[in-house]
Amino acid sequence: MSRLENRRYTKGAVWVNIELHLRARALTLSRGVCYVCRGRRVRGLRVYIVPSSGEGPWHLRQRTQPGFSNLGVSLATPAEITLKRTALFDAHRQAGARMVNFAGWAMPVEYTGIVEEHLAVRTRAGLFDVSHMGEIEARGPKALAALQHLTCNDVARLALNQAQYSALMYPQGSAVDDCVIHRLGEDRFFICVNAANTQKDYEYVLANNPFPATSDVEIRDVSEGYSQLALQGPAAVVILAQVTAPDPATLKTYWCRAASCCGVDGLLARTGYSGEDGFEFYFPPAESLTVWNGLLEAGRPHGLIPAGLGARNTLRLEAAYPLYGNELDEETTLLEANLGWISKLDKGEFIGKASLAEQKQKGVRKKLVGFEMIERGIARDGYPVRINGKLCGRVSSGSFAPYLKKSIGLAYIPPEQAAPGQEMQIEIRGKLAGARQTTLPFYRRAKNDHDKDAKTQKR
Amino acid sequence: MYPEEFLYTRDHEWVRVDGNTATVGITDHAQKELGDIVFVDLPAVGTHVAAKESLGTVESVKAVADVFAPLTGEVISLNPKVQSAPEIVNTDPHGEGWLVQLRVRDRNETEGLMTTEEYEKYLKGEGGH
Numbered sequence: 001m002s003r004l005e006n007r008r009y010t011k012g013a014v015w016v017n018i019e020l021h022l023r024a025r026a027l028t029l030s031r032g033v034c035y036v037c038r039g040r041r042v043r044g045l046r047v048y049i050v051p052s053s054g055e056g057p058w059h060l061r062q063r064t065q066p067g068f069s070n071l072g073v074s075l076a077t078p079a080e081i082t083l084k085r086t087a088l089f090d091a092h093r094q095a096g097a098r099m100v101n102f103a104g105w106a107m108p109v110e111y112t113g114i115v116e117e118h119l120a121v122r123t124r125a126g127l128f129d130v131s132h133m134g135e136i137e138a139r140g141p142k143a144l145a146a147l148q149h150l151t152c153n154d155v156a157r158l159a160l161n162q163a164q165y166s167a168l169m170y171p172q173g174s175a176v177d178d179c180v181i182h183r184l185g186e187d188r189f190f191i192c193v194n195a196a197n198t199q200k201d202y203e204y205v206l207a208n209n210p211f212p213a214t215s216d217v218e219i220r221d222v223s224e225g226y227s228q229l230a231l232q233g234p235a236a237v238v239i240l241a242q243v244t245a246p247d248p249a250t251l252k253t254y255w256c257r258a259a260s261c262c263g264v265d266g267l268l269a270r271t272g273y274s275g276e277d278g279f280e281f282y283f284p285p286a287e288s289l290t291v292w293n294g295l296l297e298a299g300r301p302h303g304l305i306p307a308g309l310g311a312r313n314t315l316r317l318e319a320a321y322p323l324y325g326n327e328l329d330e331e332t333t334l335l336e337a338n339l340g341w342i343s344k345l346d347k348g349e350f351i352g353k354a355s356l357a358e359q360k361q362k363g364v365r366k367k368l369v370g371f372e373m374i375e376r377g378i379a380r381d382g383y384p385v386r387i388n389g390k391l392c393g394r395v396s397s398g399s400f401a402p403y404l405k406k407s408i409g410l411a412y413i414p415p416e417q418a419a420p421g422q423e424m425q426i427e428i429r430g431k432l433a434g435a436r437q438t439t440l441p442f443y444r445r446a447k448n449d450h451d452k453d454a455k456t457q458k459r
Numbered sequence: 460m461y462p463e464e465f466l467y468t469r470d471h472e473w474v475r476v477d478g479n480t481a482t483v484g485i486t487d488h489a490q491k492e493l494g495d496i497v498f499v500d501l502p503a504v505g506t507h508v509a510a511k512e513s514l515g516t517v518e519s520v521k522a523v524a525d526v527f528a529p530l531t532g533e534v535i536s537l538n539p540k541v542q543s544a545p546e547i548v549n550t551d552p553h554g555e556g557w558l559v560q561l562r563v564r565d566r567n568e569t570e571g572l573m574t575t576e577e578y579e580k581y582l583k584g585e586g587g588h
C-alpha cells in the first residue's frame with residue numbers, strides 16, 4: 001500500500017514505507033524471505049527504503065544509507081516535509097490524481113487508473129505534466145566543445161533546432177544521467193535531464209567543464225524557468241495542431257522550434273518517452289494552467305486524458321527505454337545498457353571514451369536483455385534472475401504491460417547467456433517462475449506517413 | 460458501502476462467516492489504494508493457514524499487496540474468476556471479486572475483527588480517502 005500517511009521521512013532523501021515493511025515481515029515468517037528488504041538490515045531494523053531520488057512506489061528497492069540512527073524514531077511525518085510542487089499541483093488534485101513523492105516532487109502517479117491512461121496513449125493520446133524534469137542551458141562560443149567533452153553522442157551533428165538523445169558521462173563509461181540535447185542556436189544548447197539528477201548533473205557539468213576559467217561557456221540550471229508538458233499518442237499531432245502555431249505536423253521527430261501553444265510561447269519538440277508519436281512543450285510555469293486546460297479541451301473529442309507517472313513508466317518499459325536508476329547508473333556502461341548507438345567513439349575525445357573503447361574490444365561484463373514471463377507471476381524491479389537454477393542477475397525493471405497484456409521486464413545478465421529464446425527463472429518472493437528472453441523493444445508503434453517523411457532524423 | 464454482514468481486518472481484508480465457512484476478499488478501500496489489479500496469486504485448495512498469515516498476494520500495475528488470513532482455517536475453494544479476470548477485484552471487491560473460502564477452525568477468532576461500523580471509523584482514523 002502506498003499511502004503517504006504510512007511513510008516516515010528522513011530529513012533528506014528517503015522515505016520508509018512502514019506499513020509495507022510490516023506486511024512484508026509477516027511474509028518473512030511464512031516464507032523465509034522478506035521480499036521487501038531481502039534480508040538486509042539497517043541498524044538492526046529490516047526496512048524498505050525508497051530514495052526520493054528514486055522513482056516512486058513502483059520502484060521499490062533496498063538501499064542502505066549512512067546516518068540512519070534511531071530509524072523509525074527520528075523520522076519526519078509527511079506533514080513535516082515539503083515536497084516540491086509543479087505549477088499544476090492543484091489541477092492534478094482537482095482531477096482526482098493520486099499524488100506520490102517522486103524525486104522530492106509531489107507528482108500525479110495516476111488519475112483514472114494506470115491501465116486506462118496507458119491504453120489512451122497507445123490508441124489516442126495522453127497528457128503528462130513532467131515539469132519536475134530539469135533543464136540545463138549551455139551557451140557561448142565554447143558550448144559545443146564543452147558538450148562534446150561531457151556527453152557521448154556527437155553534438156556537432158545537431159543542426160539548428162534539432163534534438164538528440166545522449167548521456168552525460170563518467171570516466172568509467174557509465175552515465176551521470178541520460179538526457180536530450182536541443183540545439184537552439186549555433187552556440188546555445190538546452191538540455192533536458194532527469195528530475196532526480198538535476199542537481200547532480202548541474203554540479204558535474206560545472207566541475208567538468210573543460211573551459212572553467214573562461215567566459216566562453218556559460219552553464220546555467222534553468223529548471224525553475226520551465227514547465228514541461230508531454231502530449232503523447234497517435235492523436236497528439238491532430239490535437240496539438242488545433243491550438244499551436246506553426247503547424248506541429250511539419251515538425252520532424254527529434255526536431256524542435258519556438259512555437260505558440262494555447263497562446264503561450266515556448267519550445268516545442270517532437271520527442272517523448274512513451275514509444276508513440278508525441279510532443280514535449282517547454283514554457284514559463286506561470287502559464288501552466290492555460291496550456292494544460294487548453295490542451296485537455298482541444299483533445300477531449302479525440303479521447304485525450306491526463307496521464308500520470310505510473311503510465312509513463314509502463315509505456316517506457318514496453319518501448320524498452322532505459323530509466324536512470326534502473327537500467328542506468330554509475331556502475332553500468334552505455335554498452336552494457338544497449339546504448340552503443342549513442343556512444344560515438346569516432347567523434348573525438350570525451351569523458352568515458354577510453355573505457356567504452358576498451359570494453360568494445362574486450363567485451364561487456366553484463367548485458368541488458370528483455371524477457372517475458374511464461375509462467376504466472378509479475379517480475380518486479382530487483383527480483384533475482386536465474387538460469388538453470390544459477391543466480392545470474394537481477395530484474396532492472398519489471399511490470400505487467402497494459403497494452404501487451406503480459407508480464408515483461410528488463411534484466412542484466414552475463415553476456416554469454418543473452419540470447420532471445422533463452423529461458424530464465426525469475427525469483428518472485430522466494431518462488432521461481434519461468435521467463436523467456438525476447439527481442440527488444442517489446443512494443444514498436446506502426447510507422448505512419450510522418451515517419452516516412454522523417455527518415456533523415458538523427459537522434 | 461461496506462456490507463453490514465462482513466467483518467474486517469486492519470489490513471483491509473473482509474470476511475463473511477457462514478457456519479464454518481468464511482469467504483475472504485479485500486475491501487473497497489484496499490482495491491482503491493492498489494489501483495488496477497492485474498494479478499492474483501492464491502494458495503492451493505487444502506492449504507492450512509493461521510490467522511494473520513499470508514493468504515496470497517494481489518498485484519496492481521505498481522504494487523504488490525499481501526492478503527492475510529483473517530481467521531485460521533483450511534482453504535476449501537478459490538474464486539477462479541479472479542485468476543482469469545483480476546480486474547473484478549476492482550469492480551466488485553465485496554461480491555464477484557471474493558478471493559478464497561476457508562473452513563474455519565475456531566469461530567471465536569472473529570472477536571478480534573472489526574464490525575462494519577468499526578472499520579468505517581478505522582478508515583477515517585487512518586485519514587482515509
